[in-house]
Amino acid sequence: xxxxxxxxxxxxxxxxxxxxxxxxxxxxxxxxxxxxxxxxxxxxxxxxxxxxxxxxxxxxxxx
Amino acid sequence: xxxxxxxxxxxxxxxxxxxxxxxxxxxxxxxxxxxxxxxxxxxxxxxxxxxxxxxxxxxxxxxxxxxxxxxxxxxxxxxxxxxxxxxxxxxxxxxxxxxxxxxxxxxxxxxxxxxxxxxxxxxxxxxxxxxxxxxxxxxxxxxxxxxxxxxxxxxxxxxxxxxxxxxxxxxxxxxxxxxxxxxxxxxxxxxxxxxxxxxxxxxxxxxxxxxxxxxxxxxxxxxxxxxx
Numbered sequence: 001x002x003x004x005x006x007x008x009x010x011x012x013x014x015x016x017x018x019x020x021x022x023x024x025x026x027x028x029x030x031x032x033x034x035x036x037x038x039x040x041x042x043x044x045x046x047x048x049x050x051x052x053x054x055x056x057x058x059x060x061x062x063x
Numbered sequence: 064x065x066x067x068x069x070x071x072x073x074x075x076x077x078x079x080x081x082x083x084x085x086x087x088x089x090x091x092x093x094x095x096x097x098x099x100x101x102x103x104x105x106x107x108x109x110x111x112x113x114x115x116x117x118x119x120x121x122x123x124x125x126x127x128x129x130x131x132x133x134x135x136x137x138x139x140x141x142x143x144x145x146x147x148x149x150x151x152x153x154x155x156x157x158x159x160x161x162x163x164x165x166x167x168x169x170x171x172x173x174x175x176x177x178x179x180x181x182x183x184x185x186x187x188x189x190x191x192x193x194x195x196x197x198x199x200x201x202x203x204x205x206x207x208x209x210x211x212x213x214x215x216x217x218x219x220x221x222x223x224x225x226x227x228x229x230x231x232x233x234x235x236x237x238x239x240x241x242x243x244x245x246x247x248x249x250x251x252x253x254x255x256x257x258x259x260x261x262x263x264x265x266x267x268x269x270x271x272x273x274x275x276x277x278x279x280x281x282x283x284x285x286x287x288x289x290x291x
Contacts, residue, residue: 015080021075031262034074037269041081044180044277051077059086060211060219061105061275062206062236063113063148 002028004035011042013051027051067261068251075205078272082115082209085279089219092283096223100165101282105230105275107162107172110155116185117145120192120200124210132255133198140250144204150232157232160280163229164174180278191267198260202267204247206275210240 001009004027008014030038038051064070089095091101121141127134150157159169177185179263184203191199227234254260 008158018080023077024075025066026077027073029070030074031265033237033262034265034269037273038077040270041276044273058091059082059209059275059279060102060215060233061109061206061279062210062233063109063239 004028004030007035007053011039013038013041015051023051027045067254067256067264068248070261071202071205071264071268072249075208075268075272078269078276079209081276081286082272083220085276085283086211086215088209088283089279090215095219096225098282099223099225099229099287100162100167102279103158103161103165103229103232104172105181105278105282106156107158108175108177110150110158111173112154112155112177112181112185114145114148116188116192116203116256117141117148117200118289119189120197121145123192123197127197131258133196133257136250136254137201138196140246144243144246144250147239150235152184157235161229161232164226164231178278178281180274182282183261184274184278187270188267191263193262195199196260198256199263199267201247201251202264202269203271205264205268206271207240207243209272210236210244213237 002024005014005024008027064073090099117184121138124134124137124141128138151160158185159167159172162172164167174180188200188203211233216230216237217227219233220227220230251264256264
């Protein structure tokens with residue numbers, strides 16, 4: 001297991017059921033600063049399994 | 064992943080489970096009708112702030128353009144894209160019209176301060192534009208890749224039983240952002256980005272998705288109906 005994935009797992013941010021090999025590869029490519037943004041989600045909202053997986057319904061927010 | 068846009072998309076897609084949650088919760092919420100005006104207010108705040116933000120990036124990019132090829136490419140893209148983001152005589156007009164359809168006074172809304180999460184989003188973008196590189200704003204614009212689809216908007220109209228006039232901005236973007244998303248992808252891939260540019264865009268994009276998710280979760284997690 002890569003270091004970035006391990007750190008996100010410790011925070012329970014990984015959607016283990018939906019995690020694919022492609023997700024794992026991208027997670028390991030993240031820089032320290034990008035990883036810090038993902039870890040910062042714990043500050044913004046208390047949600048588990050927020051990383052990896054797929055989405056079904058886009059957020060009704062646009063710019 | 065062979066392209067810069069593909070690498071950015073792969074990073075941002077990591078956040079889809081979180082980004083998906085508020086929209087799903089809204090569609091399933093027993094008080095979706097009461098919550099929609101607050102979602103719409105987020106859209107209206109973003110619409111109000113986006114053009115000034117892009118203009119700040121354009122001004123900075125023009126300053127750097129003489130010696131910076133990425134800034135030059137960004138100038139060309141933003142000069143084309145900013146008019147497309149106006150949607151009315153003043154930035155955010157169309158979202159204000161939607162709020163007006165729900166009884167909100169536009170003048171009163173214009174005077175409202177930004178909610179904290181939206182303020183954090185805009186302020187961080189301005190800081191990256193000023194202190195690092197204006198190409199950061201490309202990460203903010205990547206939200207256009209995750210626009211709602213027409214069938215999702217129709218479902219919201221059905222669930223909320225609110226007038227169609229309160230969804231015009233969303234219906235328009237469900238169509239328009241297909242093209243905007245393609246233009247953004249092409250613009251990113253045309254820029255001679257170095258790894259540090261891509262990292263900055265990645266931080267900007269991940270931060271944008273995180274903060275918008277947080278702002279939207281605040282709406283769906285509060286059962287009370289507040290003023291619109």
